Amino acid sequence: MPEISDLKLERYALGELPAAERHAIEALLKTDPALRERLNALEASNAAILRKTPPEIFAARLASRQRREAAESAMRARPDSSSALGFAAWKPLLGGLALLAVLAVPVSRTGLLGPRPGLGVSETEIRGVPASSLPEPPASTPATRGSPAAPSAPPGSPEPAPPAADPSGVAATTPAPDEGGVRLKGLEPHLAIFRKTPAGSEPLHPGQKTRPGEVLRIGYQSAGFPYGAILSVDGNGNVTRHWPASGERAARLEGGEALLPSSFELDAAPDYERFYFVVSKKPFALDPLLRSLHEHESLPEPGKALAGKEIRIVRFELLKETGI
Amino acid sequence: MDTRNLEEWYRRYGPLVQRRCFQLLRDDEEAQDALQEVFMQILRRPELLEAEFASSLLYKIATNTCLNRLRGRNRRAETRDEALLLNIASEEDVEGRSASARLLDRIFGRHPESTRVMAVLHFVDGLTLEEVARETSLSVSGVRKRLRALKQTAEAGEAAHA
Structure with missing residues (x-):
């Protein structure tokens, strides 16, 4: 059984895999507990990252970085x-x-x-x-x-x-x-x-x-x-x-x-x-x-x-x- | 891209990019910084996220961003994977020093992908040649040829430093 790469699993979780590959992974998930565990871990990681840095905080930081870089450049x-x-x-x-x-x-x-x-x-x-x-x-x-x-x-x-x-x-x-x-x-x-x-x-x-x-x-x-x-x-x-x-x-x-x-x-x-x-x-x-x-x-x-x-x-x- | 769009993109893709950056950089603070850098690139080219599979694009942008950071690192690798990654990061792309194709266009599929990114996908991430070829819009033989050339320059570099 070929190893499912992290990228492929990420794309599966995001719903961005072509249908054939998506169906293949869905079938694997039913029989491969390790793969299921990886997917669960990925979803838990998503939640933890967003909890640690919520979108509004990230957007504010990015805006701040943009302003800082523009100001530094101007200075x-x-x-x-x-x-x-x-x-x-x-x-x-x-x-x-x-x-x-x-x-x-x-x-x-x-x-x-x-x-x-x-x-x-x-x-x-x-x-x-x-x-x-x-x-x-x-x-x-x-x-x-x-x-x-x-x-x-x-x-x-x-x-x-x-x-x-x-x-x-x-x-x-x-x-x-x-x-x-x-x-x-x-x-x-x-x-x-x-x-x-x-x-x-x-x-x-x-x-x-x-x-x-x-x-x-x-x-x-x-x-x-x-x-x-x-x-x-x-x-x-x-x-x-x-x-x-x-x-x-x-x-x-x-x-x-x-x-x-x-x-x-x-x-x-x-x-x-x-x-x-x-x-x-x-x-x-x-x-x-x-x-x-x-x-x-x-x-x-x-x-x-x-x-x-x-x-x-x-x-x-x-x-x-x-x-x- | 307005703030709401940015928040939506981050909510959807931020964790993927953050994980990828941490996986390659092994430093939470630097991964956070790299994550911002990736999104700064996206802010300059928001149309890139209109791509059908933006996750793949962001994954490769993050990889490239991290390789660029790793290239400047002056430290000893602690694991075999890290040594491999640092070696790849320190290599120049085999398509040549004078290549002026735009990175984002390459990633977008109009031009050949960075060989360094292909090397990370294959040697570090374990993607098969077929998967790398699909990700980079190249033929399998094209990927094999580019990776072989990168390996040769890496070996030549190691021999020169030995």
């Missing part, structure tokens, strides 16, 4: 009003602020992407950047999404270098990587994503709607984590490496804020574009991350599965309007 990723990485439209707005910062507080403690609300002040100073030094995105020649035109590590390099210093760029104004891998207390790594507009650019927030053809540029705050990677997966399951563009290991990050050296154009993939910024104190291989994205279109929950390994995962999801 990590939302650029504040001084988040002017890269695009010209923010120069007029920031000019005054930056000038004030330069004149009144020669060394800003917040940096371009700003402090995260409620997270305190960094112990390590990060220089503010005058608005006039903000780089222009190469919007006239954006890379196709999936192959951002970023510099790659030289052959044989153990890990990719930080984003190349843009002649007018942020990279040149940010501090050197924290060689000891000492994190900046109170500062969290996060992403900032900007969209090109006719007038210049605008920062995007998690959950914001975007369209195919729009040109985006990514910036990050490493918060002192020396190694990292920026990847994304779209609604078709296609995975894109934004940084580093090549190599098998995570890139060496700028010690504070940096703007990736190229912009890219969104393609027509539907539903969403989900970005991940993974940082670590130690070098790490990209392959497991890429595999996870290929297989699951996601990475482990931020701060959960990789806890204790000094790895942080930041997620930033944009929605896509494809007109379908």
